Amino acid sequence: MTTNPLVEIKDLNFSYDERxxxxxxxxxxxxxxxxxxxxGSGCGKTTLLRLIGxxxxxxxxxxxxxxxxxxxxxxxxxxxxxxxxxMLFQFGALFTDLSxxxxxxxxxxxxxxxxxxxIRDLVFMKLHAVGLRGAHNLMPAELSGGMxxxxxxxxxxxxxxxxxxxxxxxxxxxxxxxxxxxxxIRRLTDALGMTSILVTHDVHQSLEIVDYVYFISEGVIxxxxxxxxxxxxxxxxxxxxxxxxxxxxxxxxxPAEKYATDLNLENRIA
Amino acid sequence: MPRRIVIGIxxxxxxxxxxxxxxxxxxxxxxxxxLKSGTxxxxxxxxxxxxxxxxxxxxxxxLVSGLFVGMVLGLQGYETLQKFGAETAVGTxxxxxxxxxxxxxxxxxxxxxxxxxxxxxxxxxxxxTEQLEAMGMMAVDPIARVVAPRFWAGVISMPLLAAMFSAMxxxxxxxxxxxxxxxxxxxxxxxxxxxxxxxxxxxxxxxKTCVFGVAITAIAVFEGxxxxxxxxxxxxxxTRTVVTSALVILGLDFVLTSFMFRGVG
Numbered sequence: 001m002t003t004n005p006l007v008e009i010k011d012l013n014f015s016y017d018e019r020x021x022x023x024x025x026x027x028x029x030x031x032x033x034x035x036x037x038x039x040g041s042g043c044g045k046t047t048l049l050r051l052i053g054x055x056x057x058x059x060x061x062x063x064x065x066x067x068x069x070x071x072x073x074x075x076x077x078x079x080x081x082x083x084x085x086x087m088l089f090q091f092g093a094l095f096t097d098l099s100x101x102x103x104x105x106x107x108x109x110x111x112x113x114x115x116x117x118x119i120r121d122l123v124f125m126k127l128h129a130v131g132l133r134g135a136h137n138l139m140p141a142e143l144s145g146g147m148x149x150x151x152x153x154x155x156x157x158x159x160x161x162x163x164x165x166x167x168x169x170x171x172x173x174x175x176x177x178x179x180x181x182x183x184x185i186r187r188l189t190d191a192l193g194m195t196s197i198l199v200t201h202d203v204h205q206s207l208e209i210v211d212y213v214y215f216i217s218e219g220v221i222x223x224x225x226x227x228x229x230x231x232x233x234x235x236x237x238x239x240x241x242x243x244x245x246x247x248x249x250x251x252x253x254x255p256a257e258k259y260a261t262d263l264n265l266e267n268r269i270a
Numbered sequence: 271m272p273r274r275i276v277i278g279i280x281x282x283x284x285x286x287x288x289x290x291x292x293x294x295x296x297x298x299x300x301x302x303x304x305l306k307s308g309t310x311x312x313x314x315x316x317x318x319x320x321x322x323x324x325x326x327x328x329x330x331x332x333l334v335s336g337l338f339v340g341m342v343l344g345l346q347g348y349e350t351l352q353k354f355g356a357e358t359a360v361g362t363x364x365x366x367x368x369x370x371x372x373x374x375x376x377x378x379x380x381x382x383x384x385x386x387x388x389x390x391x392x393x394x395x396x397x398x399t400e401q402l403e404a405m406g407m408m409a410v411d412p413i414a415r416v417v418a419p420r421f422w423a424g425v426i427s428m429p430l431l432a433a434m435f436s437a438m439x440x441x442x443x444x445x446x447x448x449x450x451x452x453x454x455x456x457x458x459x460x461x462x463x464x465x466x467x468x469x470x471x472x473x474x475x476x477x478k479t480c481v482f483g484v485a486i487t488a489i490a491v492f493e494g495x496x497x498x499x500x501x502x503x504x505x506x507x508x509t510r511t512v513v514t515s516a517l518v519i520l521g522l523d524f525v526l527t528s529f530m531f532r533g534v535g
Contacts, residue, residue: 053407055403055406055407079411082406082407082408082409083408083409085407086408087407089403091399091400093399093400093401093403095396095401095404096395096396096401097392107408110408110409110410110415111409111410
């Protein structure tokens, strides 16, 4: 088994309409680990996942996945790489016209010639792993948020990928579902020998299950380390983030004119 | 030159450039659908499934509308023709109106409102809920898997629905003229049979419905696939599908008619 990191990000810059989203990002993600990317809303975390998946191309720098530079791949090679990775979207992105069973079977039917009896067994095994074998007949509209996320998780491991990316897997979940999803991510990563990249801003749940954390702020890596290093970090940004402080390096106020100017007080005082 | 006029001219220019750009983009999208239709043709089951949603579920409105349009044509035709003692020609009038014009056009308008809007809304919502992106991340091309089957289902459904509309319309005309008013049944059918020409009337009508089918479905899938991923974006795209399709149907109808029926009695 190769010891190269599964994902390597080097001097990565990404701009959207001349607005720099990511600036000089460098990351290394070893195989078999759970890595979290944290940061405030709109800091470019999801964009980073889209760059790893080859949905968008970097302005400069590169993302290397399994020894292939993603943005240099042609369509066929990119699709071939994507068969070995999968992504769990923020709200599951289940196909609403397919049942739970068919959602999990989707990739198997699209990419393999497996007989239906084998697909059936595999789907039941995947659904059993997330505790929803009994829900295989339900439609996505009949599922709760937590159940939909678990079905999406079963779908994302359908073809035993080497890399799974999770975009805000904990968003909008009750504490029980949140804990279930967290534990499932860790357990499945270990059991299937895959690598997981978790984009999240749920600090406490993530630090319980991940091996390494990157903090992104304003498009750059503000801090990184193992959960214990991060907990003991003296970095003001990490401190503010972990302790949910209202003000700090990430200001409470969006940049604006002076308050007195906006309230038209300066002229009156003068 | 006053600044307002400059701004006005600039605005018009921007809009024209944007429209031309969008037209080019739509043409490119249309070519992509054709290029990526292989999957749909190999796995015809995908098209069959969409035929149900696009074709079968549109049948009710097509059949009921066709019946009433035919009945109204029979009634109005009889009222006018009887003044000239030509009430037996009512069958011809109903049939010609339907197969040449009303069948393709009204069925097209109904198809755009019922099936076109549904296609746009479905694809638009799939995009808004990240289903299309999820499909792409699973190495499944959404144009080949989602767009192309819907496109071909629409193209196949439209001529069949228009034929049903016309057939139902002729039956409606028969009900009013023959059963209700009492026009001679033999004259009603025989005059229709002798005047309606297969090549010039029926085939041309079928060509029109095929062209409308391609136009409506292409507009519907394009608007859905390119809808901004918000509730407002999807509703706007759905409205644009119906409005653009209606205008395109009427415009194309004039162009096709002027080519098809030049010098034909």
